[in-house]
Amino acid sequence: MSSEREERESSELYWKPDCPSILVIACSDGRLEEQTDRFLKQELGIQGYDRLYVPGGPGALADSGFEYERADRMRKECRFLVEAHQIREVILIFHGNSEEGPEEAMCADYVRKLPDLSNAQLRAQQMADVRDVMHMVFGWPPDLRISAYRAEVGPDHSLRFVELAKR
Numbered sequence: 001m002s003s004e005r006e007e008r009e010s011s012e013l014y015w016k017p018d019c020p021s022i023l024v025i026a027c028s029d030g031r032l033e034e035q036t037d038r039f040l041k042q043e044l045g046i047q048g049y050d051r052l053y054v055p056g057g058p059g060a061l062a063d064s065g066f067e068y069e070r071a072d073r074m075r076k077e078c079r080f081l082v083e084a085h086q087i088r089e090v091i092l093i094f095h096g097n098s099e100e101g102p103e104e105a106m107c108a109d110y111v112r113k114l115p116d117l118s119n120a121q122l123r124a125q126q127m128a129d130v131r132d133v134m135h136m137v138f139g140w141p142p143d144l145r146i147s148a149y150r151a152e153v154g155p156d157h158s159l160r161f162v163e164l165a166k167r
């Protein structure tokens with residue numbers, strides 16, 4: 001009886017009153033979730049963070065494709081998070097295949113919004129979107145740190161987080 005109670009007590013969950021100061025923007029794709037958490041923890045030393053996980057990740061904030069209203073709405077959601085929690089650092093994580101990797105590993109949201117582009121063109125578009133989002137039109141707060149990575153799937157399905165930009 002008492003051990004059962006102990007077990008129950010140790011599994012209780014508590015809310016943390018302190019806001020995280022880091023916001024991670026990544027794709028909702030669950031096939032990358034654990035690996036992303038591990039990358040953030042082991043490579044960048046980050047554990048507690050706010051998340052904006054939407055299809056396309058940071059690409060959803062860019063003007064690529066023809067869904068300008070969506071990008072605009074996403075930027076508003078993003079701005080809300082940055083302001084509400086006084087975010088100091090934003091980490092953008094794009095994803096897709098590496099140059100030699102399997103094309104089916106390309107972010108499905110990019111394939112959906114730009115169906116006429118080849119895989120190489122989609123990868124180039126992601127790079128253009130990195131620049132677009134880093135210098136986002138609505139304006140990040142001037143002292144905000146931003147870094148961008150791309151989770152790249154190689155030919156053997158290994159995953160590598162490549163740093164693309166930093167400010």
Ligand SMILES: [Zn+2]
Pocket residue numbers: 027028029055056057095106107108109
């Ligand atoms: Zn995706």
